[in-house]
Amino acid sequence: MxxxxxxxxxxxxxxxxxxxxxxxxxxxxxxxxxxxxxxxxxxxxxxxxxxTQDQLLSFAMTLVVERARDRITAVLRAGAPLRDQVLAVLEETLPLDDERRAEGEVWLALTARALVDADLAALRDRAATELSGLCAAVVDALAEAGELAEGVDAALEAERLYAVLDGLAVHAITRPSALPPARVREVLAAHLAELRDTR
Amino acid sequence: MxxxxxxxxxxxxxxxxxxxxxxxxxxxxxxxxxxxxxxxxxxxxxxxxxxTQDQLLSFAMTLVVERARDRITAVLRAGAPLRDQVLAVLEETLPLDDERRAEGEVWLALTARALVDADLAALRDRAATELSGLCAAVVDALAEAGELAEGVDAALEAERLYAVLDGLAVHAITRPSALPPARVREVLAAHLAELRDTR
DNA sequence: ACGAAATTAGCACAGTCGTGCTATCAACGA
DNA sequence: TCGTTGATAGCACGACTGTGCTAATTTCGT
Missing domain, CATH: 1.10.10 (Arc Repressor Mutant, subunit A)
Structure with missing residues (x-):
């Protein structure tokens, strides 16, 4: 060989x-x-x-996270206008094509196993912190650009955006026919629009 | 015996x-x-x-769904004012105490397994349809009561509410320390408030 | 009190599991 | 070309798996 x-x-x-x-x-x-x-x-x-098998599964999950991170930094390097960029970045975390769908399925499976596997739980926590931070950064960026409605609790909006993201991800992964990629995009776009125009 | x-x-x-x-x-x-x-x-x-073991696991998941449904119908029977009732109903689907947390963990584990188990997938689909329908009913009820902002796409808002719900559930289950029950309630309440006051 | 039915107990079988381990094979520096 | 190292192959072991199956035990109708 x-x-x-x-x-x-x-x-x-x-x-x-x-x-x-x-x-x-x-x-x-x-x-x-x-x-x-x-x-x-x-x-x-x-x-x-x-x-060991644990190392194998841990690495498989690490790779999911790294792939997503790489795609996101690629979008950031592209440097589109803020509103487009925000949407593009967030869409990279959603299962909108076969590649991301595959990653999403693996992520869901390993997330469930992480409930009883300490090593996987540590990996998942790091990834979740990262994604949660990304949502916070998005909200902050919109706020700084004056694209955020006034009187909005940034931390709470970040949490809500994070929930919308993962909720959409879970639904798109588990019931793709009920929530096709186009619909996912619609809901996410609507949420971002409301984030800007509200109150 | x-x-x-x-x-x-x-x-x-x-x-x-x-x-x-x-x-x-x-x-x-x-x-x-x-x-x-x-x-x-x-x-x-x-x-x-x-x-068989499959029947055992299927029944365990069915029971999760039934328990949640029973709690929700109990809340509906209580017949509180609409805004309070809506919040109470939706909170019954979230892991806010030990009992619901346990159900949530089982639900997450079996949802993941349902990706490769046809019987569990059928159960999950029925449950998802039910919960999705509940979200739609909530939005409709708010609309009929005039508690919903004008020009809102009801179907899309139902989808978004459903995403917020399950996103919060996943986060509260996997990272309880980062998202304690009080915070979950806050985010959900904020989302409902925006649903009413927006645009 | 006795027979039928419901319920429990647990062995047996044929697998699969993760991992320790040794042997073999390929590649490269010297 | 030879020896060293990287990489692959796969057997062996003990533990665990789901399920088929029989036998024992308990409960209830009569």
Whole structure:
């Protein structure tokens, strides 16, 4: 077998195999054997890169977060007008296409497991803090630009925006037919519009 | 062993054992043996009431939904003023105390499993339709009472309210320290207030 | 008090699980 | 070209899984 060019790249390949298995068979189905089979490799090879199953799942979740973060920073670099940029940034966290839908399903599955897995819970907390902070930053940016209605409690609005985001995400993931991407966009846009025009 | 007075009651006892195991060890830990041990009975007895594990988990989720529905109809029977009643009804779906928190944790765990379990998915869809309909009914009731701002898209507002609800639920369940019950109430109340006063 | 039915108990089977471990194979520096 | 290191392969072990199944026990109608 040819030596892998980049170790990190190999680990990502295996993590993506985890994603595929989780999407097909759930976290329950993400056994070491199943992931190795999905990745087209052996149990031994898998254990060479991840000593335990917990490490494997943790890395798979870390990768979900990193992918989303990368997309968001890419949008920020693009430097669109504030109102467009805000919408674009927030939409990167929603399951609006197949790629983000896959990440969302994995995120939901691992979030549930994090209720009883301390390592995953720590990862989830970091990610949640990050996303919560992003919502706060969005509200602050709108406020500074004078695009926010007066008398608005910024912290509370950030919390509400965060809830709308994850609520939409959960619904779009679990019931895509009842809440297609276009509808998700509509609701998010309406919420942002109200954030500006209200009171 | 004394004969159980009511068969349904016995099934609920066992389902509640499922809840306790899921809260402690996750859905993964909800094996037939573990549930039987938690319920203080035997595998055979458990299988007498639920032929398969899937039936057991399905019933446990059904019970979550029924408990919530019962609480909501109780609030509706109480017949408080509209604005108070709306808030009270919606709060019954949120994990604001230990009982509802437990239900929420089970709901989240089983929602995740429903991604790959057809039976659970059907249950989840029914429950989601119900809750989504409740949100629509709330918006309609406010509109009929003239408590809703003009020019508001009722269907879209129902969708947004539903997102806020489940977003708050997910956050309160996964990060209770970051979003304590009082804060959840605040955000929900603010959302309802804006629904009335806006534009 | 006796038989039928409801309920409980728990063994047996054929799997799958995570991980420890050794052996093999490929690649690269010397 | 040889030895070292990186990487893969897969067996072995003990524990756990869901379910089929039989036997024991308890309860209730009569």
């Amino acid at each position: 040819p030596r892998v060019v980049d170790a990190e790249q190999r680990r990502q390949q295996l993590a993506e195999a985890v994603w595929r298995v989780i999407r097909r068979d759930g976290v329950t189905g993400a056994s070491v054997r199943a992931v190795a089979r999905e990745a087209g490799t052996s149990m031994g090879a898998l254990r060479h890169w991840f000593a | 004394p004969r159980v007075v009511d068969a349904e009651q016995r099934r609920q006892q066992l389902a509640e054992a499922v809840w306790r195991v899921i809260r402690r060890d996750g859905v993964t830990g909800a094996s037939v043996r573990a549930v039987a041990r938690e319920a203080g009975t035997s595998m055979g007895a458990l299988r007498h009431w639920f032929a």
